Amino acid sequence: MSANDKPHNKPWSGRFSEPATELVQRFTASVSFDQRLAEYDIEGSLAHARMLRAVGVIGKDDLAEIEKGLAQIRTEIQSGAFPWSEAHEDVHFNIERRLIELAGEPGKRLHTARSRNDQVATDVRLFVRAAIDDSLGLIKGLQRALLDLADAHTETVMPGFTHMQVAQPVSFAHHLMAYFEMFSRDAQRLSDCRKRVNRLPLGAAALAGSSFPIDRQAVAKELGFDGVCENSIDAVSDRDFAIEFCASAALIAMHLSRFCEELILWTNPRFGFVELADRFCTGSSIMPQKKNPDVAELIRGKTGRVNGHLVALLTLMKAQPLAYNRDNQEDKEPLFDAVDTLTMCLAVFSQLLSGIEVNREAMANAARQGHATATDLAEYLVRKGMPFREAHEAVSQAVRFAEGRGCELAELKLAELQKFAPAAGKDVFAALTLEGSLKSRTHIGGTAPARVKAAIVKARKTLG
Numbered sequence: 001m002s003a004n005d006k007p008h009n010k011p012w013s014g015r016f017s018e019p020a021t022e023l024v025q026r027f028t029a030s031v032s033f034d035q036r037l038a039e040y041d042i043e044g045s046l047a048h049a050r051m052l053r054a055v056g057v058i059g060k061d062d063l064a065e066i067e068k069g070l071a072q073i074r075t076e077i078q079s080g081a082f083p084w085s086e087a088h089e090d091v092h093f094n095i096e097r098r099l100i101e102l103a104g105e106p107g108k109r110l111h112t113a114r115s116r117n118d119q120v121a122t123d124v125r126l127f128v129r130a131a132i133d134d135s136l137g138l139i140k141g142l143q144r145a146l147l148d149l150a151d152a153h154t155e156t157v158m159p160g161f162t163h164m165q166v167a168q169p170v171s172f173a174h175h176l177m178a179y180f181e182m183f184s185r186d187a188q189r190l191s192d193c194r195k196r197v198n199r200l201p202l203g204a205a206a207l208a209g210s211s212f213p214i215d216r217q218a219v220a221k222e223l224g225f226d227g228v229c230e231n232s233i234d235a236v237s238d239r240d241f242a243i244e245f246c247a248s249a250a251l252i253a254m255h256l257s258r259f260c261e262e263l264i265l266w267t268n269p270r271f272g273f274v275e276l277a278d279r280f281c282t283g284s285s286i287m288p289q290k291k292n293p294d295v296a297e298l299i300r301g302k303t304g305r306v307n308g309h310l311v312a313l314l315t316l317m318k319a320q321p322l323a324y325n326r327d328n329q330e331d332k333e334p335l336f337d338a339v340d341t342l343t344m345c346l347a348v349f350s351q352l353l354s355g356i357e358v359n360r361e362a363m364a365n366a367a368r369q370g371h372a373t374a375t376d377l378a379e380y381l382v383r384k385g386m387p388f389r390e391a392h393e394a395v396s397q398a399v400r401f402a403e404g405r406g407c408e409l410a411e412l413k414l415a416e417l418q419k420f421a422p423a424a425g426k427d428v429f430a431a432l433t434l435e436g437s438l439k440s441r442t443h444i445g446g447t448a449p450a451r452v453k454a455a456i457v458k459a460r461k462t463l464g
């Protein structure tokens with residue numbers, strides 16, 4: 001804090017008889033975290049000043065001084081020389097005060113037809129818009145990594161699970177493409193959310209709008225907004241867009257977490273399906289043999305943070321009367337951390353995925369256990385004319401018999417199978433193989449290698 005920062009020297013202190021206590025100043029200040037919005041605050045101020053000039057509210061020279069001052073402030077912030085001060089509450093007052101220092105009277109004209117309420121709402125929207133664009137880029141990168149991996153594994157058979165028990169054979173590519181679908185929906189959700197984020201609050205001023213002949217469309221255009229917030233009260237009080245972003249982020253984090261959970265299981269030697277690259281693992285301080293999947297675990301763990309931020313924002317807004325309330329200052333830390341956590345997790349996960357080694361043999365071996373093709377046998381019998389319910393019962397008996405023998409269904413002799421299913425012929429064994437099972441599921445959404453190849457080609461096209 002610099003020496004001439006007098007606590008009572010606030011833009012609003014005229015009607016007060018005493019300064020805020022030191023504790024209250026610290027309690028109400030947000031500059032320690034909202035200085036992160038500085039770049040957007042300057043952009044918004046420039047657009048606002050240009051509009052004020054265009055409609056004749058400020059002079060040409062005023063605008064020139066404001067532009068010059070804000071350019072210097074931008075440089076000072078980038079170089080770390082900007083004199084941030086808690087005595088000036090937030091990012092908005094800090095920048096405005098410095099502008100007045102640099103530009104004098106023109107700097108004092110900038111806040112005409114504006115309030116910090118529409119100013120902060122604009123800054124946060126610009127911030128969320130940038131976060132969405134970053135996240136969309138990261139999701140695309142992750143989807144590309146998924147497609148590359150899937151491309152190499154359309155014939156790699158693994159057991160598909162339900163209830164975490166061996167269910168039916170699927171290809172590893174098919175399993176990966178399930179995640180591709182999740183991330184596609186995530187990208188769609190973010191793009192949809194972006195439409196509602198990308199509306200300009202400026203012009204709402206404190207809540208009631210402005211008596212000046214402001215041109216909100218011009219400001220919107222300059223800042224790249226698709227339009228303006230239609231109601232000035234809503235413009236300053238709405239934080240739905242931030243909640244929507246966090247909700248989308250929570251879903252993405254949940255998807256990443258599920259994937260990480262699987263990687264963690266698969267790297268356990270009991271599965272041994274994949275090996276993570278050493279650069280993504282850590283060792284133990286006591287157990288020399290350990291190679292732990294910490295990166296995957298951390299991503300799984302960070303899901304809780306993102307969920308927490310979503311709940312924090314929902315709770316922040318739930319009882320606020322219209323319009324702006326200072327509660328809203330509390331939107332920033334959860335939002336910032338949600339963005340940081342999400343973008344970091346997406347970036348790290350893409351790298352982690354690109355570095356995995358797949359153990360085809362271990363996957364196939366696991367698929368050969370647990371009678372994974374029992375459903376195929378039932379379907380084979382249906383093709384021989386048996387009603388499905390009867391076929392199901394017959395195969396259940398055969399499985400029970402195989403269990404008693406300590407062998408797999410696919411290992412039974414034809415004569416043994418025929419005890420339960422007299423319709424079974426020599427061709428039954430083709431239906432009982434993993435490859436046969438996979439190949440037979442050729443419909444849209446099925447796991448047949450040719451179908452998954454086609455799905456990958458189609459998916460690649462959607463990425464552009």
Ligand code: ARG
Nearest residue numbers: 030090116117120326328329
């Ligand atoms: N720092 C405040 C926030 O984050 C800026 C708006 C303050 N407005 C006010 N009227 N006190 O929300």
